Amino acid sequence: MSILKRKTTIGLVWSSIDKFSTLMIQFILGIVLARILLPEDYGLIGMIAVFLAISQSLVDSGFFTALVQKKDVNTNDYSTIFFFNIIVGVILYGILFMGAGFIGGFYETPILADIIKVIGINIIIASTTIVHRAFLTTKIDFKTLAIINITSALLGGIVGIYLAVNGYGVWTLVYQSIVRSLSIAILFWILNQWKPSLIFDRQSFNALFGFGSKLMISGLLKIFFKNIYLVIIGKIYKAEELGYFTRATLFKEIPSTLVTTILQSVTFPVLVKVIDEDLKVKNLLERSVKLTGFILFPIITTLLFFAKPIIIVLITNKWLPTVVLLQILSVEIIFHPLQYINLNFLNAKGRSDLFLKLELIKNTLTVIAILATYKFGLIPLCISYVMVSFLGFFINTYYTKKYINYSAFGQLKDLFPYLLVSVIATGIGFFISEIFNSHLTQLITGIGISLGIYYLLSYILKFKELTEIQNLIINRVRAK
Structure with missing residues (x-):
């Protein structure tokens, strides 16, 4: 068996372990939280899901796939996209922060404004991990990805249960998501070999954006229509x-x-x-x-x-x-x-x-x-x-x-x-x-x-x- 074929086989195994384990952890912990929290707590998070998902898609801008697909990807590519992602993440968080009141008014639920201002921090945190994830995917290092995802899901779940038991209500879900995002980011920096250089290569950016922008548009459409039922139900019903x-x-x-x-x-x-x-x-x-x-x-x-x-x-x-x-x-x-x-x-x-x-x-x-x-x-x-x-x-x-x-x-x-x-x-x-x-x-x-x-x-x-x-x-x- 060739080295590439062996790495691919091992990668497939770890990728399956990652997806199955993470999903099961989230499901089990979700059951525990659902027994403690109220349906409206989940409804409040559902109302803003589309805004967070669209923001995350814009931060990514298709660059994750562009980096993975590029055959001769180099340090300039990784560093350029890393800094671009962070800049876009900060800008989008600023837009969400300023528009939080409007979103709360749209749903006639003022508390949403405060929730968005806090949970929106995830956008900035996630912007620092896109290139790390692409680097490990390119190296077919799904074992490290599995360790990061499973560990962060467990940490987020443990914190979530503690907060729920202590009466934090909807803020349980907010802080749980932030803890998980922070855990992912920290583990990427600890376990991943790649570190950014102070480089922004415009030629590299243009080439990657030319490919990634098409994926971004397709992704935005998919996200919007996937979440449109949440928007309608959140607006019209309780x-x-x-x-x-x-x-x-x-x-x-x-x-x-x-x-x-x-x-x-x-x-x-x-x-x-x-x-x-x-x-x-x-x-x-x-x-x-x-x-x-x-x-x-x-x-x-x-x-x-x-x-x-x-x-x-x-x-x-x-x-x-x-x-x-x-x-x-x-x-x-x-x-x-x-x-x-x-x-x-x-x-x-x-x-x-x-x-x-x-x-x-x-x-x-x-x-x-x-x-x-x-x-x-x-x-x-x-x-x-x-x-x-x-x-x-x-x-x-x-x-x-x-x-x-x-x-x-x-x-x-x-x-x-x-x-x-x-x-x-x-x-x-x-x-x-x-x-x-x-x-x-x-x-x-x-x-x-x-x-x-x-x-x-x-x-x-x-x-x-x-x-x-x-x-x-x-x-x-x-x-x-």
């Missing part, structure tokens, strides 16, 4: 209702994010290599779609059937309004990775123009869906959120059908067996669990029975995905 929405979104995003991340990291490099061989490409996409369905449908049906005991056991009765939102949004879990599978195909073909075209169509649908439902309440708004993803799936498969004849209906046909088995298994588990009065007993018994039946039916029906996963686990154990 902060606590936005809190219910953000909590339901968190529960449904964890499985879809994990599966999407794994599929992207594994399938995209393979797609690039076989992109000119239509049959191999179609076979790879079919395997990806089936594996996605096999893994995610049991999770989706579990959230649909057991949403109430999950919410009550994990984050208590005060979050009960989250139940119906979670049940609606859980349907969307399957479409997120499916969209990435189909869009990865276009990226592998080098058709970023078609990628952007499809994204613009979906963004238009998002606006239409919001305008059609926002007056009728949070539940219709959530239904529109799912419908946009459903229609987006059909839009994203247009070119997949055109190039390799793998249509949306073909993909749904491949998914149907896993959906049917999941509904049967979880339905049986749910009805058996109903004999118990304890929500905890319902959860443990019901999910245990559901997974057991799902495994048994998958074995009887000879789902290839079950065999592949079993063989992967066996080979990993033997390798150790």
Whole structure:
């Protein structure tokens, strides 16, 4: 095995450890905090999420990807972008600081002004870490990145729990995020070999900005439309209702994010290599779609059937309004990775123009869906959120059908067996669990029975995905 291939393999392992561990730490600590804090505390942070996300995207300006993609990146490049990021970070924080009152007035929530002035400091802190992260990524040093991300998530979580217990309310979430950002920045300076030089190379900047600016525009559009539901809910409804929405979104995003991340990291490099061989490409996409369905449908049906005991056991009765939102949004879990599978195909073909075209169509649908439902309440708004993803799936498969004849209906046909088995298994588990009065007993018994039946039916029906996963686990154990 070549040194590069070995480093890439090790990097993939550490990258997976990083993403999985960080996500699980945030989820577990988030449950602890949600049991202590109030829904409106999360709603207040949700109101300003879009402003922070856009600011961070502007600070990055696509330079992270530009640095990673550049083959002959040097000290001048790193130092130039490092100082540019800091300057932009300071400017954007100043704009947010001065506009804090306007944002608070927009939402008719004065406390937001104070929150923005404090939490906005994260923008400056994060501006010092972009180049460090790019340097380690270029060196395929995902082990150091994993140590930094996992350690900072733990530190932020510990501080957050301490503050929550001591009655800091919404400020718990503010200071927790700052502690995590500071931890990341400090660890980057300690563990990373790169240090900036007092250099600003205009030629280097122009070259990198020429590439990164296009990514920045695309990123800004994505961030805006991803967060537009938060803006609308925060403006029209109460902060606590936005809190219910953000909590339901968190529960449904964890499985879809994990599966999407794994599929992207594994399938995209393979797609690039076989992109000119239509049959191999179609076979790879079919395997990806089936594996996605096999893994995610049991999770989706579990959230649909057991949403109430999950919410009550994990984050208590005060979050009960989250139940119906979670049940609606859980349907969307399957479409997120499916969209990435189909869009990865276009990226592998080098058709970023078609990628952007499809994204613009979906963004238009998002606006239409919001305008059609926002007056009728949070539940219709959530239904529109799912419908946009459903229609987006059909839009994203247009070119997949055109190039390799793998249509949306073909993909749904491949998914149907896993959906049917999941509904049967979880339905049986749910009805058996109903004999118990304890929500905890319902959860443990019901999910245990559901997974057991799902495994048994998958074995009887000879789902290839079950065999592949079993063989992967066996080979990993033997390798150790």
